[in-house]
Amino acid sequence: MSLRIEVDSLGEVALPRMALYGAQTQRALDLYPVAGQKTLGDYPALVQAMLQIKATAARVNGEINELDRELASQIEQTCQQLISQFDPALYPVHAFHGGGGISTNMNVNEVIANRVNLDHHQQQPGSYTPAHPNDQINFNHSTSDCLQSACHMAARQQTVVLIDRLGELQRTVDQLNARDQQVHKLARTCLQDAVVIRFADYWHGISGSLGQGIVRLTALAQGLSRLNLGANIIGRSGDCSARFQQRVIAALNEVSHDCYQQHDNYFQCSQSFDQQVALAAELEGVAGYLIKFAKDLRLMASGPQAGLAEISLPAVQPGSSAMPGKINPTIPEFMVQAAMQAMGHCAVVKLCHQHGELDYNPWGMVLITNLLDAIDHLAKGVTVLTQHCVAGITINEANNTANTRTLIPLVMELKKILGYQATSDLVKELKGDQQQLHTILGRLSAQSQP
Numbered sequence: 001m002s003l004r005i006e007v008d009s010l011g012e013v014a015l016p017r018m019a020l021y022g023a024q025t026q027r028a029l030d031l032y033p034v035a036g037q038k039t040l041g042d043y044p045a046l047v048q049a050m051l052q053i054k055a056t057a058a059r060v061n062g063e064i065n066e067l068d069r070e071l072a073s074q075i076e077q078t079c080q081q082l083i084s085q086f087d088p089a090l091y092p093v094h095a096f097h098g099g100g101g102i103s104t105n106m107n108v109n110e111v112i113a114n115r116v117n118l119d120h121h122q123q124q125p126g127s128y129t130p131a132h133p134n135d136q137i138n139f140n141h142s143t144s145d146c147l148q149s150a151c152h153m154a155a156r157q158q159t160v161v162l163i164d165r166l167g168e169l170q171r172t173v174d175q176l177n178a179r180d181q182q183v184h185k186l187a188r189t190c191l192q193d194a195v196v197i198r199f200a201d202y203w204h205g206i207s208g209s210l211g212q213g214i215v216r217l218t219a220l221a222q223g224l225s226r227l228n229l230g231a232n233i234i235g236r237s238g239d240c241s242a243r244f245q246q247r248v249i250a251a252l253n254e255v256s257h258d259c260y261q262q263h264d265n266y267f268q269c270s271q272s273f274d275q276q277v278a279l280a281a282e283l284e285g286v287a288g289y290l291i292k293f294a295k296d297l298r299l300m301a302s303g304p305q306a307g308l309a310e311i312s313l314p315a316v317q318p319g320s321s322a323m324p325g326k327i328n329p330t331i332p333e334f335m336v337q338a339a340m341q342a343m344g345h346c347a348v349v350k351l352c353h354q355h356g357e358l359d360y361n362p363w364g365m366v367l368i369t370n371l372l373d374a375i376d377h378l379a380k381g382v383t384v385l386t387q388h389c390v391a392g393i394t395i396n397e398a399n400n401t402a403n404t405r406t407l408i409p410l411v412m413e414l415k416k417i418l419g420y421q422a423t424s425d426l427v428k429e430l431k432g433d434q435q436q437l438h439t440i441l442g443r444l445s446a447q448s449q450p
Helices: 023-031 044-063 069-084 102-121 133-137 143-179 199-223 242-256 266-271 274-300 330-354 364-388 397-403 407-418 420-429 434-448
Strands: 003-008 011-016 184-189 192-198
Touching (some): 011 023, 023 102, 044 102, 044 133, 044 143, 143 364, 184 199, 184 397, 192 199, 192 407
Antiparallel strands (some): 003 011, 184 192
Protein backbone atom coordinates (compact mmCIF):
# COMPACT_ATOMS: atom_id res chain seq x y z
CA MET A 1 0.00 0.00 0.00
CA SER A 2 1.26 3.47 -0.88
CA LEU A 3 1.68 5.49 2.30
CA ARG A 4 2.07 9.11 3.33
CA ILE A 5 3.69 10.40 6.51
CA GLU A 6 2.02 12.98 8.72
CA VAL A 7 3.61 14.60 11.73
CA ASP A 8 1.69 15.51 14.89
CA SER A 9 2.80 16.54 18.39
CA LEU A 10 3.90 12.97 19.16
CA GLY A 11 5.87 12.37 15.99
CA GLU A 12 5.42 10.70 12.61
CA VAL A 13 2.37 8.69 11.62
CA ALA A 14 2.14 6.51 8.49
CA LEU A 15 -1.25 6.12 6.82
CA PRO A 16 -2.67 5.30 3.36
CA ARG A 17 -1.59 7.96 0.87
CA MET A 18 -5.08 8.96 -0.32
CA ALA A 19 -6.95 8.42 2.95
CA LEU A 20 -9.18 11.39 3.72
CA TYR A 21 -8.65 10.95 7.45
CA GLY A 22 -5.39 11.95 9.09
CA ALA A 23 -2.88 11.31 11.85
CA GLN A 24 -5.21 11.36 14.85
CA THR A 25 -7.62 8.99 13.17
CA GLN A 26 -4.77 6.65 12.24
CA ARG A 27 -3.47 6.65 15.80
CA ALA A 28 -6.95 5.63 16.98
CA LEU A 29 -7.07 2.85 14.38
CA ASP A 30 -3.67 1.58 15.54
CA LEU A 31 -4.61 1.73 19.23
CA TYR A 32 -8.22 0.55 19.13
CA PRO A 33 -8.67 -2.17 16.48
CA VAL A 34 -12.25 -2.55 15.36
CA ALA A 35 -12.10 -6.34 14.77
CA GLY A 36 -15.60 -6.53 13.34
CA GLN A 37 -17.17 -4.20 15.90
CA LYS A 38 -19.02 -0.99 15.10
CA THR A 39 -17.20 2.12 13.95
CA LEU A 40 -18.17 5.76 13.98
CA GLY A 41 -19.40 5.33 10.39
CA ASP A 42 -22.03 2.85 11.61
CA TYR A 43 -23.81 5.76 13.31
CA PRO A 44 -24.71 8.05 10.40
CA ALA A 45 -27.14 10.14 12.46
CA LEU A 46 -24.32 11.10 14.82
CA VAL A 47 -21.75 11.83 12.08
CA GLN A 48 -24.25 13.81 10.03
CA ALA A 49 -25.16 15.88 13.09
CA MET A 50 -21.47 16.66 13.59
CA LEU A 51 -21.16 17.62 9.94
CA GLN A 52 -24.10 19.99 10.32
CA ILE A 53 -22.35 21.55 13.30
CA LYS A 54 -19.09 21.91 11.35
CA ALA A 55 -20.98 23.51 8.45
CA THR A 56 -22.67 25.88 10.88
CA ALA A 57 -19.40 26.81 12.58
CA ALA A 58 -17.83 27.63 9.21
CA ARG A 59 -20.82 29.76 8.20
CA VAL A 60 -20.78 31.76 11.44
CA ASN A 61 -16.99 32.14 11.49
CA GLY A 62 -17.21 33.55 7.98
CA GLU A 63 -20.11 35.87 8.82
CA ILE A 64 -18.28 37.36 11.81
CA ASN A 65 -15.07 37.74 9.72
CA GLU A 66 -13.01 35.43 11.90
CA LEU A 67 -12.47 33.02 9.00
CA ASP A 68 -11.88 33.78 5.34
CA ARG A 69 -15.35 33.91 3.82
CA GLU A 70 -14.51 31.96 0.69
CA LEU A 71 -12.86 29.21 2.71
CA ALA A 72 -15.81 29.19 5.12
CA SER A 73 -18.17 28.70 2.20
CA GLN A 74 -16.02 25.87 0.86
CA ILE A 75 -16.06 24.14 4.27
CA GLU A 76 -19.84 24.47 4.48
CA GLN A 77 -20.31 23.11 0.95
CA THR A 78 -18.02 20.18 1.70
CA CYS A 79 -19.92 19.33 4.88
CA GLN A 80 -23.22 19.33 3.00
CA GLN A 81 -21.72 17.08 0.33
CA LEU A 82 -20.43 14.66 2.97
CA ILE A 83 -23.94 14.55 4.46
CA SER A 84 -25.75 13.97 1.17
CA GLN A 85 -23.18 11.44 -0.06
CA PHE A 86 -22.55 9.76 3.26
CA ASP A 87 -19.75 7.20 3.15
CA PRO A 88 -19.29 5.22 6.40
CA ALA A 89 -15.80 4.13 5.34
CA LEU A 90 -14.56 7.69 5.89
CA TYR A 91 -15.18 7.35 9.65
CA PRO A 92 -13.37 4.15 10.69
CA VAL A 93 -12.51 4.87 14.34
CA HIS A 94 -13.77 2.45 16.98
CA ALA A 95 -16.86 3.81 18.69
CA PHE A 96 -15.38 3.08 22.13
CA HIS A 97 -12.12 5.00 21.86
CA GLY A 98 -11.03 6.92 24.94
CA GLY A 99 -10.33 10.61 25.41
CA GLY A 100 -13.90 11.87 25.63
CA GLY A 101 -14.57 11.62 21.91
CA ILE A 102 -11.40 13.31 20.62
CA SER A 103 -10.84 10.69 17.92
CA THR A 104 -14.45 11.06 16.76
CA ASN A 105 -14.17 14.83 16.46
CA MET A 106 -10.76 14.71 14.79
CA ASN A 107 -11.83 11.98 12.35
CA VAL A 108 -14.60 14.31 11.14
CA ASN A 109 -12.31 17.37 11.16
CA GLU A 110 -9.60 15.60 9.15
CA VAL A 111 -12.05 14.30 6.53
CA ILE A 112 -13.54 17.76 6.02
CA ALA A 113 -10.13 19.45 5.81
CA ASN A 114 -8.72 16.95 3.32
CA ARG A 115 -11.87 17.04 1.21
CA VAL A 116 -11.85 20.87 1.07
CA ASN A 117 -8.17 21.00 0.15
CA LEU A 118 -8.49 18.28 -2.48
CA ASP A 119 -11.71 19.49 -4.13
CA HIS A 120 -11.24 23.26 -3.96
CA HIS A 121 -7.46 23.73 -3.90
CA GLN A 122 -6.07 20.62 -5.62
CA GLN A 123 -3.97 19.84 -2.55
CA GLN A 124 -3.17 16.23 -1.71
CA PRO A 125 -4.54 14.69 1.53
CA GLY A 126 -2.30 15.52 4.46
CA SER A 127 -1.31 18.95 3.19
CA TYR A 128 -3.82 20.73 5.47
CA THR A 129 -3.61 23.99 3.62
CA PRO A 130 -5.57 26.20 3.50
CA ALA A 131 -7.99 24.11 5.61
CA HIS A 132 -6.49 22.65 8.79
CA PRO A 133 -8.47 20.21 10.98
CA ASN A 134 -7.85 22.22 14.16
CA ASP A 135 -7.26 25.79 13.01
CA GLN A 136 -10.12 26.16 10.53
CA ILE A 137 -12.53 23.19 10.84
CA ASN A 138 -12.55 23.13 14.67
CA PHE A 139 -12.45 26.92 15.01
CA ASN A 140 -14.52 28.46 17.85
CA HIS A 141 -15.73 25.11 19.17
CA SER A 142 -14.27 21.93 20.65
CA THR A 143 -14.91 18.22 20.99
CA SER A 144 -16.87 18.90 24.16
CA ASP A 145 -19.61 21.14 22.83
CA CYS A 146 -19.63 19.72 19.30
CA LEU A 147 -19.99 16.09 20.39
CA GLN A 148 -22.49 16.74 23.16
CA SER A 149 -24.64 18.82 20.81
CA ALA A 150 -24.38 16.20 18.07
CA CYS A 151 -25.37 13.50 20.57
CA HIS A 152 -28.53 15.46 21.41
CA MET A 153 -29.30 16.03 17.75
CA ALA A 154 -28.79 12.38 16.74
CA ALA A 155 -30.74 10.99 19.70
CA ARG A 156 -33.57 13.43 19.03
CA GLN A 157 -33.71 12.54 15.34
CA GLN A 158 -33.77 8.80 16.01
CA THR A 159 -36.30 9.16 18.82
CA VAL A 160 -38.65 10.84 16.36
CA VAL A 161 -38.27 7.75 14.14
CA LEU A 162 -39.16 5.48 17.08
CA ILE A 163 -42.16 7.66 17.93
CA ASP A 164 -43.37 7.28 14.36
CA ARG A 165 -43.03 3.49 14.55
CA LEU A 166 -44.86 3.36 17.88
CA GLY A 167 -47.59 5.53 16.41
CA GLU A 168 -48.05 3.07 13.56
CA LEU A 169 -48.32 0.21 16.05
CA GLN A 170 -50.87 2.17 18.08
CA ARG A 171 -52.96 2.90 14.98
CA THR A 172 -52.89 -0.80 14.04
CA VAL A 173 -54.04 -1.76 17.54
CA ASP A 174 -56.80 0.87 17.28
CA GLN A 175 -57.99 -0.82 14.09
CA LEU A 176 -58.31 -4.09 16.02
CA ASN A 177 -60.18 -2.18 18.70
CA ALA A 178 -62.71 -0.91 16.15
CA ARG A 179 -63.03 -4.36 14.56
CA ASP A 180 -63.52 -6.32 17.78
CA GLN A 181 -66.13 -4.22 19.59
CA GLN A 182 -68.65 -7.09 19.74
CA VAL A 183 -66.24 -9.98 20.36
CA HIS A 184 -65.98 -11.14 23.97
CA LYS A 185 -63.11 -12.86 25.74
CA LEU A 186 -62.30 -14.16 29.19
CA ALA A 187 -60.01 -11.80 31.06
CA ARG A 188 -57.32 -13.33 33.22
CA THR A 189 -55.68 -12.14 36.43
CA CYS A 190 -52.63 -13.96 37.80
CA LEU A 191 -53.08 -16.29 34.78
CA GLN A 192 -56.40 -17.49 36.27
CA ASP A 193 -59.88 -17.07 34.82
CA ALA A 194 -61.50 -13.72 35.60
CA VAL A 195 -64.39 -11.68 34.23
CA VAL A 196 -65.70 -11.36 30.68
CA ILE A 197 -64.56 -8.33 28.68
CA ARG A 198 -64.66 -7.33 25.04
CA PHE A 199 -61.56 -7.92 22.95
CA ALA A 200 -61.83 -4.20 22.19
CA ASP A 201 -61.29 -3.50 25.89
CA TYR A 202 -57.98 -5.36 25.82
CA TRP A 203 -56.82 -3.52 22.67
CA HIS A 204 -57.94 -0.22 24.20
CA GLY A 205 -55.64 -0.78 27.18
CA ILE A 206 -52.69 -1.59 24.94
CA SER A 207 -53.31 1.51 22.84
CA GLY A 208 -53.45 3.69 25.94
CA SER A 209 -50.06 2.53 27.20
CA LEU A 210 -48.48 2.99 23.76
CA GLY A 211 -49.95 6.47 23.59
CA GLN A 212 -48.55 7.46 26.97
CA GLY A 213 -45.11 6.24 25.92
CA ILE A 214 -45.35 8.34 22.77
CA VAL A 215 -46.27 11.43 24.79
CA ARG A 216 -43.34 11.01 27.17
CA LEU A 217 -40.86 10.28 24.37
CA THR A 218 -42.08 13.36 22.49
CA ALA A 219 -41.42 15.55 25.53
CA LEU A 220 -37.94 14.06 25.96
CA ALA A 221 -37.16 14.58 22.28
CA GLN A 222 -38.10 18.22 22.71
CA GLY A 223 -35.77 18.45 25.71
CA LEU A 224 -32.92 17.21 23.55
CA SER A 225 -33.30 20.30 21.36
CA ARG A 226 -31.41 22.34 23.98
CA LEU A 227 -27.74 22.37 22.96
CA ASN A 228 -24.48 23.55 24.52
CA LEU A 229 -22.93 24.51 21.19
CA GLY A 230 -20.81 27.57 21.87
CA ALA A 231 -19.80 26.30 25.31
CA ASN A 232 -16.42 25.30 23.84
CA ILE A 233 -14.31 23.29 26.31
CA ILE A 234 -16.20 22.90 29.59
CA GLY A 235 -18.61 25.82 29.43
CA ARG A 236 -16.57 28.80 30.61
CA SER A 237 -16.97 32.02 28.67
CA GLY A 238 -14.09 33.37 26.60
CA ASP A 239 -12.90 30.12 25.04
CA CYS A 240 -14.72 30.97 21.84
CA SER A 241 -15.77 34.23 20.28
CA ALA A 242 -18.75 35.89 21.98
CA ARG A 243 -20.14 36.75 18.56
CA PHE A 244 -19.89 33.08 17.55
CA GLN A 245 -21.72 31.99 20.68
CA GLN A 246 -24.51 34.51 20.11
CA ARG A 247 -25.08 33.49 16.47
CA VAL A 248 -24.34 29.75 16.31
CA ILE A 249 -27.70 28.24 17.36
CA ALA A 250 -29.69 30.40 14.94
CA ALA A 251 -27.27 29.45 12.19
CA LEU A 252 -27.57 25.76 13.06
CA ASN A 253 -31.33 26.03 12.63
CA GLU A 254 -30.75 27.50 9.17
CA VAL A 255 -28.37 24.70 8.22
CA SER A 256 -30.40 21.84 9.70
CA HIS A 257 -33.88 23.24 8.97
CA ASP A 258 -34.74 22.34 12.55
CA CYS A 259 -35.48 24.21 15.75
CA TYR A 260 -32.79 24.06 18.44
CA GLN A 261 -32.33 26.28 21.48
CA GLN A 262 -29.32 27.34 23.50
CA HIS A 263 -28.90 25.43 26.75
CA ASP A 264 -29.05 27.60 29.86
CA ASN A 265 -26.27 25.80 31.78
CA TYR A 266 -23.12 24.95 29.84
CA PHE A 267 -21.29 23.56 32.87
CA GLN A 268 -24.09 21.07 33.47
CA CYS A 269 -23.74 19.82 29.89
CA SER A 270 -20.03 19.24 30.36
CA GLN A 271 -20.46 17.41 33.65
CA SER A 272 -23.46 15.20 32.96
CA PHE A 273 -25.79 13.63 30.42
CA ASP A 274 -29.08 14.30 32.22
CA GLN A 275 -31.37 14.54 29.21
CA GLN A 276 -29.96 11.50 27.45
CA VAL A 277 -30.22 9.44 30.63
CA ALA A 278 -33.83 10.53 31.06
CA LEU A 279 -34.47 9.33 27.51
CA ALA A 280 -32.78 6.00 28.27
CA ALA A 281 -35.00 5.54 31.33
CA GLU A 282 -38.12 6.08 29.23
CA LEU A 283 -36.83 3.78 26.50
CA GLU A 284 -36.35 1.12 29.17
CA GLY A 285 -39.96 1.57 30.24
CA VAL A 286 -41.24 1.39 26.68
CA ALA A 287 -39.13 -1.72 26.06
CA GLY A 288 -40.59 -3.36 29.15
CA TYR A 289 -44.13 -2.69 28.00
CA LEU A 290 -43.40 -3.99 24.51
CA ILE A 291 -42.12 -7.20 26.10
CA LYS A 292 -45.37 -7.47 28.05
CA PHE A 293 -47.47 -6.95 24.93
CA ALA A 294 -45.46 -9.42 22.87
CA LYS A 295 -45.70 -12.04 25.61
CA ASP A 296 -49.46 -11.46 25.80
CA LEU A 297 -49.70 -12.26 22.11
CA ARG A 298 -47.70 -15.46 22.60
CA LEU A 299 -50.00 -16.56 25.43
CA MET A 300 -53.24 -15.69 23.68
CA ALA A 301 -52.04 -17.52 20.54
CA SER A 302 -50.69 -20.54 22.43
CA GLY A 303 -51.84 -23.93 21.18
CA PRO A 304 -53.31 -24.28 18.68
CA GLN A 305 -55.24 -27.03 20.49
CA ALA A 306 -53.81 -27.41 23.99
CA GLY A 307 -53.20 -23.73 24.73
CA LEU A 308 -55.38 -20.62 25.07
CA ALA A 309 -55.86 -20.31 21.31
CA GLU A 310 -57.85 -17.09 21.70
CA ILE A 311 -56.19 -15.51 18.68
CA SER A 312 -54.22 -16.64 15.65
CA LEU A 313 -51.04 -14.89 14.58
CA PRO A 314 -49.90 -14.77 10.95
CA ALA A 315 -47.86 -17.86 10.06
CA VAL A 316 -44.55 -16.49 8.80
CA GLN A 317 -42.17 -19.45 8.98
CA PRO A 318 -42.07 -23.14 9.94
CA GLY A 319 -41.68 -23.61 13.69
CA SER A 320 -39.78 -26.85 14.04
CA SER A 321 -37.11 -28.89 12.32
CA ALA A 322 -38.66 -32.05 13.74
CA MET A 323 -42.43 -31.47 14.13
CA PRO A 324 -44.27 -30.97 10.82
CA GLY A 325 -46.94 -28.30 10.89
CA LYS A 326 -45.69 -26.56 14.03
CA ILE A 327 -45.77 -22.75 13.86
CA ASN A 328 -44.04 -20.62 16.50
CA PRO A 329 -44.82 -17.00 17.48
CA THR A 330 -41.46 -15.85 16.17
CA ILE A 331 -42.44 -12.24 15.52
CA PRO A 332 -43.44 -11.49 19.14
CA GLU A 333 -40.29 -13.34 20.17
CA PHE A 334 -38.22 -11.07 17.91
CA MET A 335 -39.82 -8.09 19.66
CA VAL A 336 -39.04 -9.51 23.10
CA GLN A 337 -35.39 -10.06 22.23
CA ALA A 338 -35.04 -6.65 20.57
CA ALA A 339 -36.50 -5.02 23.68
CA MET A 340 -34.24 -7.03 25.99
CA GLN A 341 -31.20 -5.94 24.00
CA ALA A 342 -32.40 -2.33 24.12
CA MET A 343 -32.72 -2.52 27.90
CA GLY A 344 -29.12 -3.72 28.10
CA HIS A 345 -27.99 -0.71 26.08
CA CYS A 346 -29.98 1.57 28.39
CA ALA A 347 -28.16 0.07 31.39
CA VAL A 348 -24.84 1.10 29.80
CA VAL A 349 -26.18 4.63 29.27
CA LYS A 350 -26.93 4.92 32.98
CA LEU A 351 -23.46 3.62 33.89
CA CYS A 352 -21.85 6.25 31.67
CA HIS A 353 -23.80 8.96 33.44
CA GLN A 354 -22.89 7.66 36.90
CA HIS A 355 -19.16 7.39 36.23
CA GLY A 356 -18.33 10.88 35.03
CA GLU A 357 -15.79 12.82 37.07
CA LEU A 358 -15.33 16.48 37.95
CA ASP A 359 -15.80 18.92 35.06
CA TYR A 360 -16.22 16.63 32.05
CA ASN A 361 -17.85 13.27 31.50
CA PRO A 362 -15.53 11.37 29.12
CA TRP A 363 -17.87 8.45 28.39
CA GLY A 364 -19.98 10.24 25.80
CA MET A 365 -19.16 7.93 22.90
CA VAL A 366 -20.12 4.76 24.77
CA LEU A 367 -23.26 6.51 25.96
CA ILE A 368 -24.46 7.82 22.61
CA THR A 369 -23.69 4.65 20.67
CA ASN A 370 -25.59 2.55 23.21
CA LEU A 371 -28.45 5.03 23.26
CA LEU A 372 -28.72 5.00 19.46
CA ASP A 373 -28.48 1.20 19.44
CA ALA A 374 -31.30 0.98 21.98
CA ILE A 375 -33.54 3.24 19.89
CA ASP A 376 -32.67 1.31 16.74
CA HIS A 377 -33.48 -2.08 18.27
CA LEU A 378 -36.86 -0.84 19.50
CA ALA A 379 -37.74 0.88 16.21
CA LYS A 380 -36.93 -2.23 14.19
CA GLY A 381 -38.70 -4.53 16.63
CA VAL A 382 -41.85 -2.41 16.62
CA THR A 383 -41.83 -2.21 12.81
CA VAL A 384 -41.59 -5.99 12.46
CA LEU A 385 -44.22 -6.57 15.17
CA THR A 386 -46.67 -4.19 13.51
CA GLN A 387 -46.25 -5.31 9.91
CA HIS A 388 -45.79 -9.05 10.31
CA CYS A 389 -47.92 -9.80 13.38
CA VAL A 390 -50.38 -7.32 14.83
CA ALA A 391 -51.82 -6.25 11.47
CA GLY A 392 -52.74 -9.88 10.69
CA ILE A 393 -54.19 -11.04 14.02
CA THR A 394 -57.49 -12.94 13.80
CA ILE A 395 -59.85 -13.88 16.62
CA ASN A 396 -60.86 -17.49 17.34
CA GLU A 397 -64.45 -16.69 18.23
CA ALA A 398 -65.58 -20.25 19.05
CA ASN A 399 -62.88 -20.67 21.69
CA ASN A 400 -63.59 -17.26 23.18
CA THR A 401 -67.33 -17.91 23.32
CA ALA A 402 -66.73 -21.21 25.13
CA ASN A 403 -64.38 -19.49 27.59
CA THR A 404 -66.97 -16.87 28.49
CA ARG A 405 -69.37 -19.64 29.61
CA THR A 406 -67.03 -21.20 32.13
CA LEU A 407 -67.24 -21.22 35.94
CA ILE A 408 -65.90 -17.80 36.94
CA PRO A 409 -68.10 -15.80 34.55
CA LEU A 410 -71.04 -17.88 35.80
CA VAL A 411 -70.40 -17.23 39.49
CA MET A 412 -69.92 -13.53 38.79
CA GLU A 413 -73.47 -13.43 37.43
CA LEU A 414 -74.73 -15.29 40.50
CA LYS A 415 -72.85 -12.86 42.76
CA LYS A 416 -74.84 -9.95 41.27
CA ILE A 417 -78.01 -11.61 42.57
CA LEU A 418 -76.95 -13.47 45.73
CA GLY A 419 -73.89 -11.53 46.91
CA TYR A 420 -70.35 -12.76 47.47
CA GLN A 421 -70.76 -15.01 50.53
CA ALA A 422 -73.95 -16.74 49.43
CA THR A 423 -72.49 -17.42 46.01
CA SER A 424 -69.30 -18.75 47.54
CA ASP A 425 -71.27 -21.09 49.79
CA LEU A 426 -73.39 -22.27 46.85
CA VAL A 427 -70.38 -23.03 44.67
CA LYS A 428 -68.80 -24.96 47.54
CA GLU A 429 -71.99 -26.91 48.21
CA LEU A 430 -72.43 -27.88 44.56
CA LYS A 431 -68.68 -28.52 44.16
CA GLY A 432 -68.54 -26.18 41.20
CA ASP A 433 -71.06 -28.13 39.14
CA GLN A 434 -71.59 -25.72 36.26
CA GLN A 435 -74.77 -27.40 35.01
CA GLN A 436 -76.53 -26.99 38.35
CA LEU A 437 -75.21 -23.45 38.74
CA HIS A 438 -76.50 -22.54 35.27
CA THR A 439 -79.91 -23.93 36.21
CA ILE A 440 -80.00 -21.89 39.42
CA LEU A 441 -78.89 -18.76 37.60
CA GLY A 442 -81.64 -19.23 35.02
CA ARG A 443 -84.27 -19.64 37.73
CA LEU A 444 -83.05 -16.63 39.73
CA SER A 445 -82.88 -14.48 36.60
CA ALA A 446 -86.44 -15.43 35.69
CA GLN A 447 -87.65 -14.57 39.19
CA SER A 448 -86.00 -11.14 39.02
CA GLN A 449 -87.86 -10.23 35.84
CA PRO A 450 -90.76 -7.78 36.40
